[in-house]
Amino acid sequence: MRIGFDAKRAFANKTGLGNYSRFVLDSLYNHEKGHEFIAYTPKNNKNLFPDFPQKSVIFPKTFFDRKLSAYWRYSSITTQLQKDRVSIFHGLSNEIPRGLAKANIASVVTIHDLIFEKLPSHYKAIDRAIYRHKFKSACERADAVIAISEQTKGDLIDIYRVDQNKIHVIYQDCNPVFKKTVDLQKRLEINKEYGINAPYVLCVGTIEERKNQLRLVQAFTRIKNKEFKLVLVGKQTLYTQKIHDFIAENNLIDQILILENVPTDHLPALYQEAELFAYISIYEGFGIPILEALNSGTPVLAAKGSCLEEAGGPGGLYADPYDLDDITNQLQKLLDNPGLRKSLAELGKQHMEKFTGKQIAHQLLELYTKIDRHNL
Incomplete structure (x- = not known):
């Protein structure tokens, strides 16, 4: 043909x-x-x-x-x-x-x-x-x-x-670069380049209202595990200013990092070093970042209600994207339990065989x- x-x-x-x-x-x-x-x-x-x-x-x-x-x-x-x-x-x-x-x-x-x-x-x-x-x-x-x-x-x-x-x-x-393990030393070098010097939760995607990053930031401020940072990676829009304002008002500048123009070849290292990938978008057609995370061996916290449960399958936990308490509780559960994160990551790798x-x-x-x- x-x-x-x-x-x-x-x-x-x-x-x-x-x-x-x-x-x-x-x-x-x-x-x-x-x-x-x-x-x-x-x-x-x-x-x-x-x-x-x-x-x-x-x-x-x-x-x-x-x-x-x-x-x-x-x-x-x-x-x-x-x-x-x-x-x-x-x-x-x-x-x-x-x-x-x-x-x-x-x-x-x-x-x-x-x-x-x-x-x-x-x-x-x-x-x-x-x-x-x-x-x-x-x-x-x-x-x-x-x-x-x-x-x-x-x-x-x-x-x-x-x-x-x-x-x-x-x-x-997703892009096959996310299926290749990045050398540990290289991962640490890339993290250092972006000023990441602590365990972190990663979120990748255009920073816009539909992606719901402000509610993720609000949930992150409620967790007990203050040793973690939240790293947001994506193109910034007018919505980003709301997040900057919240960070300033709540004195969170040392806990939350917003990165833009990160080259694709740096993203696998950021995914692989993250303890957790969070993607609580209000609505998606599919959710490629979920595949990027699971192929990187990183478990996910994603949103209920569109296709993200379909993309992530057993590789994550899911929360109502409009319910701040639900997001906070699921985030806390994952950060409190390294064993749970490991088991979800393993299940996620198996799930990726469908794609x-x-x-x-x-x-x-x-x-x-x-x-x-x-x-x-």
């Missing part, structure tokens, strides 16, 4: 949708050798995916398409796919172009989450309208829909009334084969 992919995010986005796109393409390329995988992208100028073969990266052909790349991705790419004899097209980030069915090209779209529908106050009205049109249209036109979690599948059925038989839950994995690239590549190929119009 010749399978084309909307790979813009793989070559343009450092995190999130970019990570997912790179994971899918890398897994298929490495584990399903008998097929052609072609990545379509307007540009490739950020060196985010150097391992993917350049001969399989395709750009817009005409001057018009290069200048209007959004239109190319939405419509005129279909003509190019026909010329390239692509039999299946996979939209990796919530959308697919028009005209695929008429061109006899089977289609798959991955829907990552419907957070903008579940938490509308976190998005501008115009953005919600654009996302809703793109997502619903893609689900209606695609031959198959991939949801990255059971949570997202349920949301697609409940909110958009997508036929459940059309939806296939296929998970993803291997080889297994997921096989699931994707089974789905592509099922919908391939040339095999029908």
Whole structure:
């Protein structure tokens, strides 16, 4: 089969949708050798995916398409796919172009989450309208829909009334760098570089209201174990100021550290040295940081109510993200009990076997084969 992919995010986005796109393409390329995988992208100028073969990266052909790349991705790419004899097209980030069915090209779209529908106050009205049109249209036109979690599948059925038989839950994995043990001396050097000189709880993710870091900070101030620090890693937003204000008002500057622009190759060391990973986000489509933590051998405290219990499985404890007492109690339980942390970490490692690239590549190929119009 010749399978084309909307790979813009793989070559343009450092995190999130970019990570997912790179994971899918890398897994298929490495584990399903008998097929052609072609990545379509307007540009490739950020060196985010150097391992993917350049001969399989395709750009817009005409001057018009290069200048209007959004239109190319939405419509005129279909003509190019026909010329390239692509039999299946996979939209990796919530959308697919028009005209695929008429061109006899089977289609798959991955829907990552419907957070903008579940938490509308976190998005501008115009953005919600654009996302809703793109997502619903893609689900209606695609031959198959991939949801990255059971949570997202349920949301697609409940909110958009997508036929459940059309939806296939296929998970993803995290960057393989989190599966490699970092030498102890290197870990200690990286910790020292960031001023971490005590046992710590780690939280990684954009510092924004949905991620709920302020409530985590508030819970952390209530615990009895004052030898621990809390380290927040992520892009800062206006919400971060609320955390800074709370830290200043409660004289917590020596206990809570906020880091930004931490390179990816430093993150495995931070995860592996942490006693605990805390991620009490109010709502997620999947929760890749949970996989990063469990692959690092670090147990998790995560939130109930979206997909984080699905991602973390038996590798952590879970709390109501709106209930400060519940968060505090679960955090205290984990910090008081090193044996519990160790057993959760071991269970988490076993749970991670569900998310291997080889297994997921096989699931994707089974789905592509099922919908391939040339095999029908």
